[in-house]
Amino acid sequence: MQEPQGQDTRDAGVGVGLRHPHYRDALERQAPIQFVEVHAENFYMDGGPALSVLHAARERFDVSIHATSLGLGAETRVPEPEIRRLARLVEAIDPILVSDHACFSWSGQGAALLHGGDLLPIAHNPRVLEQFSANVDRVQQALGRQLLVENLSAYLSCPDSTMSELEFLHRMCQRTGAGLLLDVNNVFVNAVNSGGADPLADVQGVIAGIDGDLVGEIHLAGSTPQADGDLLIDDHGAEVPEPVWRAYEHLLAALGPKPTLIEWDTNLPSWSTLVGQARLVRQRMGAYRG
Amino acid sequence: MKNRVVTAAALAAVVAGALSVAQPTFAGDKEKCYGIAKAGQNDCANLAGTHSCAAQSTVDFDIGEYKVVEAGTCEALGGYSKGEAQKMYDEQQVNKR
Amino acid sequence: MARESGAPTGQRALLEAIFTGRPAAGHDPRGLAVYRRNLLASAARALSISYPTVTCLLGRDRLGRLAGDFLQSAGRSVFDWGLWGEGFPVWLEEHSLCRQYPYLADSARLDWLMHCAQRAADARPDHASFANMEGLASLDFSLVAAPGCFVLESGFPVVAIHEAHRQDPARPDLGVAAAMLEAGRGQAALVWRQGPRTCLREARDEERIWLQLLNGGAATVAEALRRLPADSMPLEQWLDQAIREQLVIGLSHSSLT
Numbered sequence: 001m002q003e004p005q006g007q008d009t010r011d012a013g014v015g016v017g018l019r020h021p022h023y024r025d026a027l028e029r030q031a032p033i034q035f036v037e038v039h040a041e042n043f044y045m046d047g048g049p050a051l052s053v054l055h056a057a058r059e060r061f062d063v064s065i066h067a068t069s070l071g072l073g074a075e076t077r078v079p080e081p082e083i084r085r086l087a088r089l090v091e092a093i094d095p096i097l098v099s100d101h102a103c104f105s106w107s108g109q110g111a112a113l114l115h116g117g118d119l120l121p122i123a124h125n126p127r128v129l130e131q132f133s134a135n136v137d138r139v140q141q142a143l144g145r146q147l148l149v150e151n152l153s154a155y156l157s158c159p160d161s162t163m164s165e166l167e168f169l170h171r172m173c174q175r176t177g178a179g180l181l182l183d184v185n186n187v188f189v190n191a192v193n194s195g196g197a198d199p200l201a202d203v204q205g206v207i208a209g210i211d212g213d214l215v216g217e218i219h220l221a222g223s224t225p226q227a228d229g230d231l232l233i234d235d236h237g238a239e240v241p242e243p244v245w246r247a248y249e250h251l252l253a254a255l256g257p258k259p260t261l262i263e264w265d266t267n268l269p270s271w272s273t274l275v276g277q278a279r280l281v282r283q284r285m286g287a288y289r290g
Numbered sequence: 291m292k293n294r295v296v297t298a299a300a301l302a303a304v305v306a307g308a309l310s311v312a313q314p315t316f317a318g319d320k321e322k323c324y325g326i327a328k329a330g331q332n333d334c335a336n337l338a339g340t341h342s343c344a345a346q347s348t349v350d351f352d353i354g355e356y357k358v359v360e361a362g363t364c365e366a367l368g369g370y371s372k373g374e375a376q377k378m379y380d381e382q383q384v385n386k387r
Numbered sequence: 388m389a390r391e392s393g394a395p396t397g398q399r400a401l402l403e404a405i406f407t408g409r410p411a412a413g414h415d416p417r418g419l420a421v422y423r424r425n426l427l428a429s430a431a432r433a434l435s436i437s438y439p440t441v442t443c444l445l446g447r448d449r450l451g452r453l454a455g456d457f458l459q460s461a462g463r464s465v466f467d468w469g470l471w472g473e474g475f476p477v478w479l480e481e482h483s484l485c486r487q488y489p490y491l492a493d494s495a496r497l498d499w500l501m502h503c504a505q506r507a508a509d510a511r512p513d514h515a516s517f518a519n520m521e522g523l524a525s526l527d528f529s530l531v532a533a534p535g536c537f538v539l540e541s542g543f544p545v546v547a548i549h550e551a552h553r554q555d556p557a558r559p560d561l562g563v564a565a566a567m568l569e570a571g572r573g574q575a576a577l578v579w580r581q582g583p584r585t586c587l588r589e590a591r592d593e594e595r596i597w598l599q600l601l602n603g604g605a606a607t608v609a610e611a612l613r614r615l616p617a618d619s620m621p622l623e624q625w626l627d628q629a630i631r632e633q634l635v636i637g638l639s640h641s642s643l644t
Binding site: 291292298299301303307308309323327329330331332336338363367 | 468622
Binding site for chain 3: 048082155159
């Protein structure tokens with residue numbers, strides 16, 4: 001498989017997710033951020049005002065394109081038109097980063113295609129690794145650039161797994177030349193939901209095993225405990241919690257600065273609160289820049 | 291009217307007049323777009339947390355963000371709810387006696 | 388992975404469990420519930436954005452429940468939530484709600500047209516193409532319609548209903564729309580994009596032939612003139628207005644291309 005060019009992380013920027021209620025603020029106010037990240041599918045339209053907003057944002061900031069629907073871990077090949085939609089957007093926006101998730105989302109073909117509109121867990125074993133890598137390779141060929149793949153927050157485990165998610169992702173990156181989008185919050189949510197006595201220690205255990213050269217971006221976000229259950233839900237609906245900051249500092253010490261994004265999607269705060277979270281990232285990065 | 295002759299030259303004069311006052315707006319007028327763009331419908335956050343999706347402003351017309359009336363406006367606009375239909379039926383029964 | 392004949396396995400089984408809410412062997416029901424709730428919430432959000440008028444008419448709670456029922460019936464075969472729900476108006480038409488509120492399905496059709504118009508490809512008005520008109524010997528040219536241009540004929544006052552909610556979604560003034568409903572008045576809705584802005588107005592009977600020209604019902608201006616109904620607006624008058632409101636953005640002629 002072809003070895004795409006790695007994404008340059010020496011000048012690590014700080015970014016925030018750009019969501020609809022913040023369009024005006026993002027385009028009119030000053031913010032100490034280098035990039036904004038958007039969900040690819042929200043800009044798959046042929047034209048119109050939403051796409052214009054993204055082009056306007058591109059004039060102020062670097063843009064990262066975060067796809068949510070390819071379902072790279074599907075049992076069959078990702079349909080060509082879906083890859084082309086992403087490629088068209090990437091071509092138009094010239095983003096600094098392009099990513100999707102270590103998940104599956106859909107099954108079947110033609111009339112039998114069923115897309116769950118979600119990031120669903122995959123088994124981590126050699127057979128899925130084969131399929132996943134083939135899909136990543138096709139996407140990278142179509143984009144002509146590297147794809148980052150994000151680790152998942154998952155509420156179900158797959159009994160067919162024979163290796164950890166991290167090992168799966170490392171092997172996939174080696175085969176395809178893809179990079180890692182390390183979502184620290186997802187590691188934390190999984191650690192809490194698996195019921196370990198010390199989730200932060202579990203997170204740090206995962207981080208210790210990461211090949212830093214593969215990491216092209218880091219995601220930080222908040223989560224919310226279920227009102228009627230005992231799971232922690234990865235709703236990107238709160239400030240980054242203290243254990244995730246601790247883990248992030250640990251990461252900075254181990255890997256050095258990487259482009260880092262604050263993701264906030266539900267229960268959205270004001271733009272200044274969101275940017276305030278980015279400022280906290282910048283402070284921590286500064287402390288570890290050597 | 292049907293037999294009135296329309297010529298390209300006459301139309302050209304009309305077009306020239308219309309173009310002189312038409313102020314084209316393009317999708318490239320960025321400052322106008324954030325107020326009218328619809329919200330994104332795709333996400334990578336799980337919406338099943340404590341915040342119901344209803345708490346988010348996700349619907350908008352040209353004016354941007356707003357909260358929809360929970361009950362809906364159908365009843366006010368017309369048509370009959372089951373309750374209303376039952377009431378009308380009951381009144382008719384009373385009137386028949 | 389073990390494959391039994393007939394029953395779906397692996398990823399398919401998980402997807403179907405999430406869509407149906409039925410338990411799946413080997414999967415924690417708590418985890419399944421998290422994914423199912425996200426699916427239903429995403430479906431409700433998607434429809435509320437694609438169908439804002441219907442959302443106002445029904446209220447968010449009812450729309451949310453309908454979204455779940457529609458998802459169950461229609462499934463989901465697109466990757467983008469923004470493209471999901473095209474079949475909602477037809478499905479709604481068969482729903483018992485439409486017996487109480489028969490204008491719901493056409494209101495939904497109009498919402499979807501507006502949704503699609505907002506997503507349509509940008510097109511700049513091509514003033515240069517008009518300049519060539521003077522040199523044309525015949526009227527064998529056609530008019531180029533704005534992006535998203537479409538006419539929806541309805542037996543209900545769909546434009547009035549839509550406009551009332553668009554002006555004040557929280558407290559719409561429904562007087563005009565209710566009176567028209569009461570009187571059994573229908574409306575033809577004309578949708579198009581003016582630059583980034585999606586426009587809506589009532590299409591008048593006397594401009595019908597010209598709108599057909601825009602929507603491909605007549606090939607050329609000359610052909611439309613041959614079929615001109617007696618009560619039509621004169622072309623000069625209509626074209627003047629259509630260019631001003633950017634409903635017509637250019638002229639195309641085989642000799643110009």
